[in-house]
Amino acid sequence: MSYFTAASLDEALNVLREAKGKALIIAGATDLFLKGMPSQAVDIASLPELGMIVEEQDYLSVGAAVTHAAAASSPLIMVKAAALAEACAAVGSPQVRNLGTIGGNLVNAAPAADAAVALAALGAKAVLCDIDGRRRVEELGNLYAGYNQSRIDSSREIVLNLIFKTCQFNEGSAFARFASRRALSLPMVNVAARVGLENGVFAEVRLVAAPVKPAPTRLFKTEEALLGKEPNEETRQMVEELASAEVKVRGSLLRCSADYRRHLIGVLAGRVLMAAVRRVQDKEES
Amino acid sequence: MQPETPAVRELISTEKNYQSAEVWTKVTGKAIYGIDLRLPGMLYGKILRSSHPHARIKKIKTSAALKMPGVRTVLTGSDLSCSPYGIVINDEMPLEPEHVRYVGDEVAAVAAVDDKKAEEALKLIHVEYETLPAVFDTGEAQLPEAPQLHENFPGNVAWRREVVRGDPESAFRNADLVVEGKFHIPQFHPAYLEPVACVAVSEPDGGITLHTAVQSPDIVRDLLAQVLKLPLSRVRIVGPVMGGGFGGKVYGNLNLYLISALLSMQTGLPVKMQLTREEEFTAGRPMVAAEIKMRMALGNDGTFLGREMDLITDNGAYSAQAPWVSNTLAERNDSVYRIPAIKTKARLVYTNKVPTGQYRAYGNQVANFACESLIDMAAKKLKIDPLEMRLRNCVRPGETTVHGLQIKSCGLAECLAAATEEIGWTKRKKGHGYGLSAAIHASGSVVFDPNLRGASARISLELDGNISLFTGEQDYGQGTHAAFSQIAAIALDLEPSRISVYSKDSLVTPYSMGALGMRQATIGGKAVQLAAEKLREKIIRTSSEMIGEPVIMENGRIRSASGRQVDFTEIAHYYHGQTSGLTLTGEGSYVPPESSYDDTKYGNIAVTYSFAAHAAEVEIDPETGALTVHRIVAAHDSGRIINHLSASGQIYGGVAQGFGMSCLEGYLFNEGRVANPTLADYKIPTALDVPDITPLFIETDDPEGPYGAKGLGEIVQVPVPGALANAVADAAGGWVTEMPITAEKIFRILSNRGAAK
Incomplete structure (x- = not known):
């Protein structure tokens, strides 16, 4: 198995492109041992552009590489999307929360993934980018192919962030x-x-x-x-x-x-x- | 160097909290466990296991595996010359030659240069099976048409026992109240952190040295010699540090040991083997599962008149210690209270499932679940306080119980009073449920091996004036060795830290039954006391010979009437010179009196008995049945406590384990296959789940144990299931009669009562 830690999104996409389907994105990898090792892994968990929690007007953008621990303790999420903070605080154990990411939780496609359930209630949409640089926005519900099976092809696309409307005053x-x-x-x-x-x-x-x-x-x-x-x-x-x-x-x-x-x-x-x-x-x- | 913080320094500052040096190696990660062992040239062994619950092996082809680069040897059952063996019943082979009886049964083994190659080679072994009808249910297994697992056991009954004491018929005829219940208890695994691991080394003299951490190395040594047909003196067991045992490693994993020894003898190289976690669950020896039907007869005033028990235990495919565990399960609880009449029928039944064995307390704790639930059911019907009812019936000092156990020291009534006082039995919080349970456990069995009832120890004065103690009693976290240092320290008037304890090499340590039946502190400790007292006498005698005048020993110093002082180093050197190299040595052996055990197993079975009462406080979510265990108060009579820190540690750990067993754990099966063979699905408690635990010690002064001490390790778990079942019943209004006590089962009770939303 080869393991590559991407320093930028472009770099991660390049590696995917060159590997022609043999490399898979990992972000947290807390379920990797259960799912089996890919022959090449591209770790995007430390990409700064995927680790941000940003409020823009009435919308909150949560980077796919934001860890459960970071989301659970983010004042922005606690105030404007409490369900997500509660869900992230409930995941696994401190070790899993410190490594596991929200994007990973989604792509892992477990039927009762805590963060995914909260994001679905908040009405979140996922922003994806493929190896040709094409971006698209998907409803969460469209990302599942079956039990524990995601429609997201991790050998050619990356979840960048999740976007949803913040909870307003009412x-x-x-x-x-x-x-x-x-x-x-x-x-x-x-x-x-x-x-x-x-x-x-x-x-x-x-x-x-x-x-x-x-x-x-x-x-x-x-x-x-x-x-x-x-x-x-x-x-x-x-x-x-x-x-x-x-x-x-x-x-x-x-x-x-x-x-x-x-x-x-x-x-x-x-x-x-x-x-x-x-x-x-x-x-x-x- | 010991990395002590001020808080830790404070904690261990008193002699009552002394800890041995090994504890620090565990805390700092420096301890060498079995799983860490590596010897030069070592091979790795792996086992091919049956994927069928019941089948005949028609053919095994090993040639492809043998040809694989890196593979050194492949063994199958037909290569073995040994006969079936067993701990109680000879029904097992290290590798089954023709008949497999559960998913996990050992079929073939490989030794290769590394782990991965051994694993890959297993896939190249081709086994042709003829599948046979399998039976998973103990009831079905006893039917005439059921498949027979073992030729010599018709009806698949491996062991049975019927016992009547007193006059149960008239007890039930004259009873004012009869309560009855049916209880179901699944298999439990101790889930120690370190799976069983070993390295077998075939020696040039044809013998075997086995490196493994096991609770009873000498008994394992006997069995290995017997099965491998080796002279006993050619088998040696050397123990690394053990990563948890809890009664599940009394014999370690005998098939694993035998297979690694055979692979090593075949190749002439050391062979390391270790079980995976999944193998631990699917092919280890969890505690027997039980179906208990029980009736109890009482007088209107709450006096116990009699008890009937119909017990069926699930043996799985082979017997291991299951007959003994079934026996303890069937009768030990009868001696907690004065019950004049008993009728018990017990059967141990073979099924095509994982074989079973023992776990801390030998089934006493699962019987407690049934017995103590039934007592509270009766208390509720008679409108008597459960505490009151227990105090009225509990066994007292000087009594002989219904099975003939002779109770010497006994603080059970005081334990009941202390536990209830501490939990606030009469000052209950609204909406919380409270439950109580009591227990007895034998400390130091004299019937386990009637020819070897006691223990021995050897203790020497080293040239530097320090003391070396040799014992066969094993310390795997209970604090046995710290306690032994303390016991010897009392006899020799020394600080415990000057006494090092060695127990891990069968070549040099005295023979021992090892860590089972709460015998080590009581029997082993007594032997240490006697050995140390002998050494003390010898030191005094030699000193007075050396200086030519009488001496006395005080505070680790020796002085004569004239004021001449002698230190230990001086005496050691003097004796060394006089004998050209010997050390002053005291040998102690403690041989308890023979048991009065008769053919019906009536009689005193142990040196002494420990007692306990636990009180639990719980809360239930009325909408979901979710259980919160707030607190367990554990009051124990283990005689004089030698080491408070270790004893409290035993209680914290044992109660946490008892809580896990009661509320979370238990095997699940799907067509005979273990459905939850991982720590993700076999749920032991996390730190967030364990309730607040309060240890209380009722220190009786036992006439037998060393300085009044009795055993503690096993009994800590015994009262937990009963206390929790009763606390849950107090809150929910009905009893969960199937372990573990889950939210869903509680919810069903709430729903049936119409209390649930």
Whole structure:
């Protein structure tokens, strides 16, 4: 195996181009041993242009090489995209969070990747660049080819950053996961929400759960039922019921039964929704 | 140099917290573990394992592997001349010649110049199997139509025991209350950090030296000599530092040892072998799984009248120590309380799964899960405080239990009182659940090998005035050697740091049963005390001979009535000169009285018994069943505590392990294959999961143990499952009867009660 640490994006793209499909991008590599070693690895985790968290007007751009630890402790993300900070703080262990990157989390394409679930709820889009220098912007949902399989071809394209609208004054977001152990544990479920309130009622809701399908899955029916409703205990209970009814999930010997997983998605959906609402209310009160 | 911080200096400043030099090598990463060993010219061995749960081997072709560059030899079962062997039942071969019985069974082995080549060569070995019907369930395995795993064991029952004490029939007939339950306990692996590793060296005299860290090297040495048909004196075991054992490395991995020895004898070169983590889980020897049906008879006032147990343990494909573990599982808990009538039926059943063995506490802890849950079920029905009920029935000093155990020192009632007081039993936090559990564990078995009940030690005065202690008792983190230095230090009036302990070479250390059955501190420690006392006498005698007047020994100094002082160096040199090179040596042997064990296994089985009571405080998320264990208070009667720091360490570690076993761990199977053979999926607790643990010591003064001490290592885990099951039941309103106690199982209880949302 050859290992190349790229000093610039151009250099990384050049190596990919010359390797003609034999080299793969790595960024954090915390799952590399599980997935098998590529014959050539191009490490982009230390590229400065991919490590930035930038706010431009109402948008936040998070570089693909931003580590989970950096995202979890970024004041910008904590304030303007709390769900992402919470999700990144929940990943693996301190060692994994210090090495693993948000772009890596996405391209790894695990069905219940914490950061991916939060980004999906925030409505993030990925900016990609291929070896011919072509750039494109993709919805997160379009990046999954199947369970643990990404559409992103790491031998010829690189995720540069994730872009999403920051949570405005009337908006809030939250993330929650449920696992059998407090660290180093894949979640049985993880759920994230982004809400916008107007005149005390839900005006906008994005509710995402995993693992339901290969990609983080929006619960459209539950979202729709919430519009115009007041955030209160009754609504929370409604969300619990709707969310668990809306998802079709699988059980697994190693994690939990399908019934329990469905129940947890309901409970966590209710919780993240109310937590996101509280974030709006806190802003309004202060 | 010891990298001590001021805080550490403070911690170990008292004699009660003395730590041996080896501890520092572990902390600083300098310790040499089995896995680190490298010898010149060394080969690497790997094992080809069965991919079928049950099959006949029709043909094995090894020629391609043998031709591979770098491969030195390939062995199969048909190359072996040994007979089936076993620890209890002779049902196992190092490499199975024709019949494989689980996914992981050893089929062939390769020795090559490096790890990778050995691994690659395995792929070139072609095995033709004829698959056989397999059985994974202990119930199905006992049916007449079930496939037979071993010829001599019809119905696949490897071992059985039925025992009746007192009059259980009338106990149940006259009972005011009968409670019953069915409990399911899966296999558990100790998940020590260092997988079993060894280097076998075939010696010019035809013998074998095996470098491996194992809890009972002398017993392993006996077995190796027997299976390899070597004279005992030609087998030597040398121990590197052990990276965790927890009862799972009493015998290390015998097949691994035998295969590496055979590969080394074949090639004439040292052969290193080590299990991968996956092999540890799939082909190690986890603790037996158990199905327990239990009934208990009580009087209205909460008095225990009798107990019935129907136990089926899952042996897996071979027996290892499973018969012994099943026996302890079946009966040890009967002696925690006064239970006048017992009826127990136990069967150990072969299945086409990973063979099982032992883990810390020999199954006593999983029986505790059932027994203590049942006690609280009864307490709830009778509306008696679980503490009150335990105090009413618990065993007391001077009593003989239902199986004939003679209880000398016993602080169980005090442990129950202390644990509940500390946890706030009567000052409960709202919404929290509280649970209690009690335990007994034998310290120093005299029935394990009735011909070798005790221990011996040898202690010498070196020329520099320091002391060398030779013992066969193993220290793999429990602090045994620090405790031995302390025990000898008391006898010799010296600082413990002047006494070095050697235990790691079977050529020079006294024979010992090793680290099992909480015997080392009690029996081994007693031998050290006796040896040190003998040396003390010899030192005094020699000194007075040297200076020609009577002397006394005090504070490590020797002086005569006339005021003449002699130091240890002087005496050592004097004796050295007088004998042309000998050192003053004390040999101590402690031989406990024979057991009164009869044919029904009634009788006193150990030198003494340790006791414990644990109290747990938990909280449950009513919507999900998620469990938070806030605290476990562990009150222990292990007699006089020799070393407070080591003893507390045992409690922290053992309780954390007990918590993992109770709430997180356990084997999962898919058609006989281990479904969670990695540390990612077999979840042991992380630092974030371990609850707050409070050790408490109720120091009784045991008449047998050295300076009143009793064993501690195993019993620390025993009360944990019961205490947690009861705390969870207190919070959830019902018992989880299947280990581990997961959120989903708790949620099911909440749902059934309609309490869950």
